[in-house]
Amino acid sequence: MIKKSSNLLLVDDDPSLLKLLGMRLTSEGFSVCTAASGPEALKMLYKERIDLVISDLRMDEMDGLALFSEIQKQQPGMPVIILTAHGSIPDAVSATQQGVFGFLTKPVDRDALYSAIDQALAHRAPAGDESWREGIVTRSPLMLRLLEQARMVAQSDVSVLINGQSGTGKEILAQAIHAASPRANQAFIAINCGALPEQLLESELFGHGKGAFTGAVSSREGLFRAAEGGTLFLDEIGDMPPALQVKLLRVIQERKVRPLGSNRDLDINVRIISATHRDLPKAMEKKEFREDLFYRLNVVNLKIPTLQERTEDIPLLANYLLKQSAERHKPSVRRFSTEAMKRLMSASWPGNVRQLVNVIEQCVALSTAPVIGDALVEQALVGENSALPTFAEARNQFELNYLRKILQMTKGNVTHAARLAGRNRTEFYKLLSRHELDASDFKE
Template sequence: MTLVVNAHLLLVDDDPGLLKLLGMRLASEGYQVSTAESGQEGLRVLSREKIDLVISDLRMDEMDGLQLFSEIQKRSPGMPVIILTAHGSIPDAVSATRQGVFSFLTKPVDREALYKAIDEALSQSGSAVDEAWRENIVTRSPLMQRLLEQARMVAQSDVSILIQGQSGTGKEVLARAIHAASPRAGKPFVAINCGALPEQLLESELFGHARGAFTGAVSSREGLFQAAQGGSLFLDEIGDMPLALQVKLLRVLQERQVRPLGSNSDIAVDVRIISATHRDLPKAMELGEFREDLFYRLNVVSLKIPPLQARPEDIPLLANHLLRQAAGRNKPFVRRFSTEAMKLLVAAAWPGNVRQLVNVIEQCVALTAAPVINEALVAQALEGENTALPTFADARSQFELNYLRKLLQITKGNVTQAARMAGRNRTEFYKLLARHELDASDFKGT
């Protein structure tokens, strides 16, 4: 048996003595261990820490192990859970495994049986085995952790993925991470911005062209589908692709063959498609600007990156990471932000998301002559960045998100009360929450 060390385990048990003993035993084996003396406390730990596996007692007051498992699956689908109980029985075990609990062990727990269950759970879930695939994504946000868990799981299949999110949220970074976590990782990752080129040039870039296909085509050239053979093709801003080209792309996806411009023969291609957009594609379909059949081909799995403002806990982490990078390139004497400067960064609106944060940090490092970046430099950089207005659609979406979060905070996750305050019926309000990927249960007790 090979233990998957460095994994972060959460132990939940209302017996402090047993909790301490098991925690010490697992920590001595190389695991990182957090503990909680109740299900509710365990959920709070999960909301603020990156946990790979939960080990919970079955019999606990207020929230038992199976109720805790149910809540965990709502918040972090796929999180492996092992249930321990001193009251083990066949009906309990059957009930637990039917609900999706990874393993059910009776107390006193056999050490080797527990280690084997932990090892198998971590190996099957992929947790803590290899984080290299997401090394460029810096986060501690539960929203992002949940997204990354979904991304890692879907990376193992070959389905098409549509990444949605505001400009600057890091859609290409996530696409590269998915490729790195997939069986295609050893093959090329090729990216193209579908809104940056005129139609004929975009078609030539994607599918290639034969010699003489158009003026200036003095030689044949393979397209990006061929360049990405065996790997992944990232179609950024797919919502801006011209309608005529959408038809040709759909044919390629259906037949898995491309026909270069000016050629009479088809070429077989084996490519995984990851696309991204900041546009509202359902709205674009209503307006006749995006093909419905192509949308469903691309949107087999949808991943939505939350805006930076929705995950303020990531701002200090990102800011310090970007500071180290910028300082390492230009000014190694720059060490940190002052307390007031960091408060200003956390309080900023960030309409340009992570891309805007990168620009602000780069400007601060370029202008500082001291090892500590002060509040005035941050304020100056933010003022320069904020002269660029977001699009109307992005601004409206951000307002809706902030408004809904505020309502749920005020009502402590009571959807009926929040809908009434918003002047909407419950059905409409639930649709709004779903659109912005908000879970009312995350706000209970806040």
Template sequence: MAKHTARLLLVDDDPGLLTLLGMRLTSEGFQVTTAASGPEALRQLDKEKVELVISDLRMDEMDGLTLFSEIQKRFPGLPVIILTAHGSIPEAVAATQSGIFSFLTKPVDRDALYKAIDQALAQSVPVSDDRWREAIVTRSPQMLRLLEQAQMVAQSDVSVLINGQSGTGKEILAQAIHAASPRAGNAFIAINCGALPEQLLESELFGHAKGAFTGAISAREGLFQAAEGGTLFLDEIGDMPQALQVKLLRVLQERKVRPLGSNRDLDINVRILSATHRDLPKAMEKKEFREDLYYRLNVVSLRLPALHERAEDIPLLANHLLRQSAERHKPFVRSFSTDAMKRLIGANWPGNVRQLVNVIEQCVALTSSPVISEALVEQALAGENSALPTFADARNQFELNYLRKLLQMTKGNVTNAARLAGRNRTEFYKLLARHALDAADFKE
């Protein structure tokens, strides 16, 4: 987070030092709140949101380590820097292994303090009142713009098509849109349209009457009915069989569903969100996906970036996932070594966030130390990287990189870029829209 927006909480029982450090940080543009004791600091944290706590170690009422322990319980993910005039190697080791971000000795070197603050803010979980998207951990400007759009479209009932590579978190974004919508109090139901054979998928979506097919010994409610008043998320919609595409289109047009084997239509009130990793315009060209259904589903299009496009989120996500995994399996695991984090940031991540989850889980499972080493990360990545991306994902990534390169070379001049690509302007604009690229972003 940029300095001019970061809010810090300073904790010290020495009023003179508290005032002096507060003035120094305020002059740097930070928003500073102060507390003269640990309990007062906890009361301040209950009243206002901060991004970082800087606390003295030795305080009478509650020392810095006890304060940090309470912060961990009440505000997980909030980074803490400890300052002390009584620095020692054992204290520093104990502090950093317990999860404290940094341990600095007084008198504090100005550059060392500012460096520690910048690093802590870069890896802290942003504090936000936006509970609707609490499962999405990010500080990427690209992701934050996407979330602004998602929150806007959540307020209406328009259909949303979420595009993105496998593992980018399309279902999590769909859940966030539901949580931000007026339908949040009702059901959110997800189904993978490519995971079931046609007849079973049809029965799952629309339900069936008793005796509709062999084995249908009783009537069964479909997911459209189960999601009444809420949201139905159709994942991998591009893999839906064509015969079912026709039936889905009818449901969306008439807002009615007819269970398999029934002669009666049922009214439905469901918001539709869908997602795909496929290039649906190309699927339409090949007659593999219905154009009329595409426009019904694609009233608003949101594109989730690949993990390597939001590399600034990797430390944030890695630490968040580490805390979650450690809580479930090994509570003593606290952090990554500096080299391990560098290796995570430098990886390609063809499997996106899903791959990062797997790597962190493997590291936690295999470590016997509170600090994850670079060797463990390397081992986990070697196992994960044996899986190649799908052909469609690889082709989409090539297209995206190619278009970016063209726009960079031509400084956002679409006419010149289209000529270099051997495409007319109309086709080129369609390519840009497909990959959510804006030529204006590349102009000087």
């Protein structure tokens, strides 16, 4: 039986059954958390790292299937086993069709339960050496679940699309996937698809022969060939010109690349990971991104949360970055004051982890004492936030902050929130969808 590092969450509104099952599983070596309702379980998932949820089906406040649905929104792929004293074929069919891992009837057969737990936990990424993701510092359940998914997908060669705002660490996650994969000993090569003009980007990716274009005084193998046997990371793939999207699609489909100026195809063996901050489905609607290419790249989708969504990581990250920066520049700087850390925790971090890195670097550089004070952090934050965003970035940030505030004020009541915003419900729901907000997250 798999026990090591296995954290189970039990959910049941019957306290005696919850206690009994919890004691039984604890005695088998599992680490067990318990929740007396669906909403309580969802809060627990934010606080704790959970490997498997075992829930009763019939509960007053939120039944087991509704809880499963919310868990999949919060942590996609989390295995859930449903228990019920009202077992029936329709219930079991409905549960399994929705993706529930197992469905058992009460009184639960001990061997059947342990077998279901073993099978569910066997689908996790293998435990062991964590050096593959040493550059990612986190204790956030959202990030830990993301890393578990990343490690699982690393074992295969499927294409991965990483979504996330600028500064969240998309390239670092791509490097971690490469490091956890069988290709780890081969090259990891990254290129920003939005940073180069079209002809230069084409040459960089596919290579060129001597004389293929003006200035091509020698041949170049290209990054697909340079990454042979390893991983090619295509950052900001959403900014790739349409003409190049067609050529990239052909390379992915045929596993062959033809350098510019050549009439010969060359075989390639490369794993592709791509990333973007853009909403590619919207870009496809506008005919700015090819649908067939999207489905080739988006075999597995991983979304990195913003720093605002993982605030519990800020002290951990800040101290880690402080130590790194102090070792490089000023070893006398040791720590943040309590007020300085509170200031870091309460900042909005529109630039995510990249902005936090810059703030820490500035604080260390300007500190004249072993302890970084509140005023120095405030100065660094003002300096970081003084950079003028684009109109679109400023509008989007304002909309997001406004929607969060109005949902907090109305405690997630969409009708009331739409009325306060001067919008009808349909328009308001569209705004929430655009900013990926769920009104139920703001309900008490």
